[in-house]
Amino acid sequence: MKILVTGGAGFIGANFIHWVLKNRDWEIINLDKLTYAGNLESLKSIEDDKRYEFAQGDICDTKLVNELMKKVDMVVHFAAESHVDRSILEPGVFVTTNVVGTQVLLQAALENNIKRFHHVSTDEVYGALDLNGGKFNEKTPYDPHSPYSASKASSDLLVRAYGDTYGLDFTITNCSNNYGPYQFPEKMIPLFVANAREDKALPIYGDGKYIRDWLYVDDHCEAIALVLEKGKAQETYCVGGDSEKSIIQMAETILENLGKPKSLMTHVKDRPGHDRRYAIDFSKIQNELGWKPRVTFEEGIEKTIKWNLDNAAWVQNILSGEYKKYYEKQYGGRL
Numbered sequence: 024m025k026i027l028v029t030g031g032a033g034f035i036g037a038n039f040i041h042w043v044l045k046n047r048d049w050e051i052i053n054l055d056k057l058t059y060a061g062n063l064e065s066l067k068s069i070e071d072d073k074r075y076e077f078a079q080g081d082i083c084d085t086k087l088v089n090e091l092m093k094k095v096d097m098v099v100h101f102a103a104e105s106h107v108d109r110s111i112l113e114p115g116v117f118v119t120t121n122v123v124g125t126q127v128l129l130q131a132a133l134e135n136n137i138k139r140f141h142h143v144s145t146d147e148v149y150g151a152l153d154l155n156g157g158k159f160n161e162k163t164p165y166d167p168h169s170p171y172s173a174s175k176a177s178s179d180l181l182v183r184a185y186g187d188t189y190g191l192d193f194t195i196t197n198c199s200n201n202y203g204p205y206q207f208p209e210k211m212i213p214l215f216v217a218n219a220r221e222d223k224a225l226p227i228y229g230d231g232k233y234i235r236d237w238l239y240v241d242d243h244c245e246a247i248a249l250v251l252e253k254g255k256a257q258e259t260y261c262v263g264g265d266s267e268k269s270i271i272q273m274a275e276t277i278l279e280n281l282g283k284p285k286s287l288m289t290h291v292k293d294r295p296g297h298d299r300r301y302a303i304d305f306s307k308i309q310n311e312l313g314w315k316p317r318v319t320f321e322e323g324i325e326k327t328i329k330w331n332l333d334n335a336a337w338v339q340n341i342l343s344g345e346y347k348k349y350y351e352k353q354y355g356g357r358l
């Protein structure tokens with residue numbers, strides 16, 4: 024089987040490509056624009072693998088997308104603008120890539136008889152939970168709050184519309200926060216590790232009592248592979264880590280691991296529209312496909328911190344390049 028992976032030079036996409044080449048006999052074409060978040064360094068160790076091919080380009084490029092779809096059986100769609108804070112500052116590109124780009128892919132999938140279009144989405148489309156109340160599942164109504172989550176919700180609905188209207192075979196996974204190697208260091212865990220390593224402040228948004236359900240990225244990769252292989256057409260599966268932690272707990276875990284003082288935690292201005300809590304009920308994928316997270320939070324966070332420390336050059340390369348200018352312009356006054 025040959026699959027088109029979009030956004031394979033990003034965090035989850037790169038981990039997915041490594042995972043597939045190790046655990047399945049599939050061939051892969053990776054279509055990635057290489058935005059600020061795309062990094063071919065993450066794929067260096069497999070770039071000569073005969074089962075792997077890279078195509079640089081935009082998912083909004085109809086001609087290119089059609090050419091690539093002719094060569095594959097299935098699509099796994101990761102490519103997106105993915106950072107909530109950026110979506111608050113620059114929402115336009117989130118609509119272009121996440122909504123328009125997804126529609127371009129769907130149309131090409133339809134025209135090229137793609138056997139399965141798998142759309143990788145987020146639990147953020149469901150909005151926010153109270154600190155003590157329930158979990159999201161596949162039936163939770165959509166209630167996105169940020170431009171990021173609204174653009175992902177729109178893309179999910181377009182995928183479903185292509186199924187309902189044109190009979191496109193699709194599956195969707197709505198997953199909780201991932202962590203692991205190759206995550207861009209504007210996201211909380213790699214940013215906190217990089218700052219703690221250099222005795223810099225860890226910016227805690229607002230009161231820091233915001234809960235996320237953390238999932239180790241390899242477990243997400245396995246869930247996607249199982250849904251692609253055995254998931255029912257036109258179905259959505261919620262994927263979660265069963266590891267709810269607040270920002271403060273995450274910061275404390277990282278500081279303790281690095282032997283750094285809690286005084287590095289610095290409360291800063293909150294994110295506008297900050298969702299209080301995300302948590303996933305993953306019983307559908309567990310009951311139907313036998314999936315559940317394998318990596319415990321303790322193991323996963325230990326591995327992730329170690330990866331970030333062992334690959335400090337990978338991280339610093341990003342933090343000291345173009346990203347530095349962006350970060351200083353946008354967040355300079357925050358700490």
Ligand code: NAD
Pocket residue numbers: 029030031032033034035036054055056057058059060061062080081082083100101102103104105106120124143144145146175197198199200201202207
């Ligand atoms: P990321 O920002 O690390 O990577 C995104 C990748 O997409 C980059 O390689 C980038 O170059 C590429 N890309 C962006 N715009 C493109 C375009 N127009 N054409 C082609 N390529 C383009 O994101 P991530 O964290 O790996 O997330 C991947 C997917 O998983 C996204 O769809 C995101 O919504 C979803 N998701 C992420 C998480 C998470 O915790 N990171 C959780 C649930 C779902």
Ligand code: TYD
Pocket residue numbers: 106107108200209210211212214226227228233234235270294
């Ligand atoms: P993030 O990694 O941006 O993921 P998301 O917003 O998609 O869940 O943020 C995770 C949590 O950490 C979220 O509650 C916001 C918080 N956060 C901070 O407190 N400080 C930071 O510097 C960042 C990037 C995030």
